[in-house]
Amino acid sequence: MSDSNTTHFTNPSTFILLGIPGLEVAYVWISIPFCAMYIIALLGNITILFIVKTEPSLHEPMYYFLCMLAIANLVQATSVLPKTLSIFWFNSREIEFSACLTQMFFLHGFSMIESGLFVAMAFDRYVAICHPLRHSTILTYSVVAKIGLAMMLQGGMFILPYALLARQWPYCRTNIIPHTHCEHMAVVKLACADTRISNYYGLFVLLGVKGLHIVFIVVSYIQILRAIFRLPTRDARLKTFGTCWSHLFSIFVFFSSSIFSSITHRYGQNVPLYFHIIIANVYLLVPPVLNPIIYGVMTRQIRDRLFRLLIVQKT
Structure with a gap:
């Protein structure tokens, strides 16, 4: 074996993304649903942003958080899918070391932001249902902006160590990543060092930070359900709980796919x-695709505004 195969290089100039090893002959067919889902995610989330911007009745905290969620979905999908499609279509597998770490940061950072936004949206539902008369005074425009900024800072603060740790590990033998993108654990596994700190920190972010997000959401909905069950009529209870369905569906899609992907990759x-x-x-694509559909179908204000836009276009 040549010495070059075992030479350590802390910062390789490039990584090679293999794509999906074992399915190379099916790349063209695999790229079709990937590309279709990416286009749907782009159109759906941009539509949400446009509808909320142009419809004054939607200028409320819940829809501002929804816009932040749409932006997070767009950034997360766009940080990965164009490169993935270039591998499938043009065999463009090289990615610079710094670009790989940047992709890792945006991919996981905006996933963390998305997780935090679901907490913010749960808090909005809690205030709207449990303290309806104080909703406008508690969730003012400045408070919503501060919450959005806090979610961005949280995402950057907790995910930046991913890239910093990956940057300082020594790499040897190979710079080939058997993946379509620079996923955190896929990169860390290439390091020729004891990377337990990266593994433990990744688990801390998954179970500690995102786990805490889930706890906050559960506590919010316990309070929401208690308030709903105190309502006098069944119709009032159903109508009130109906305002939460789209949020609950999006939470389930995001956290179930996130946790399943992380656990299968580690164990x-x-x-x-x-x-x-x-x-x-799938974990990257499904939430950006489904979130606009869920909110578009299950939120009457967005659905009505979309129908009006379609009718105007036809006439």
Whole structure:
């Protein structure tokens, strides 16, 4: 074996993204649903942003948080999918080391922001249902802006160590990443060092930070359900709880796919590699695709505004 195969290089100039090893012959077919889902995610989230901006009745905290969620979805999907499609279509596998770390930061950072925004939206539902008369005084425009800024700072603060730790590890033998993008654990596994700190920190972010987000959401909905069950009529209870359905569906889609992807990547040693990679991509694509659909279908104000826009276009 040549010495070059075992030479350590702390900062390799480039990484090579393999894509989905074992499914190379099917890249063209795999790219079709990937591209379609990416286009749907772009159109859906941009539509949400446009509708909220142009409809004065939607200038409320819940819809501002929804716009922040749409932006997070757009950034997260766009940080990964164009490069993935270039691998499928043009065999463009090289990615610079710094670009790889940047992709990692945006991918995981905006996932953390999205998780925090679901907490903010749960808080909005709690105030709207449990303290309706104080909703406008508690969630003012400045408070909403501060919450959004806090979620961005949280995402950057907790995810920046991912890239900093990955940057300082020594790499050797290979710079080939068996993945479609620079996923955190896929990069860390290439390091020729004791990377337990990266593994433990990743678990802390997953179970500690995102786990805390889930706790906050659960506590909010316990209070919401208590308030709903105190309402005098069944129709009033159903109508009030109906304002939460879209939020609950989005929470379920995001956290279930996120946790399943992270756990299978860490502990699914007997699961085929291509399955890990497909699940990781589904985790990235499904929430940006489904969130606009969920809110568009289940939120009457957005649905009505969209219908009006379609009718105007036809006439």
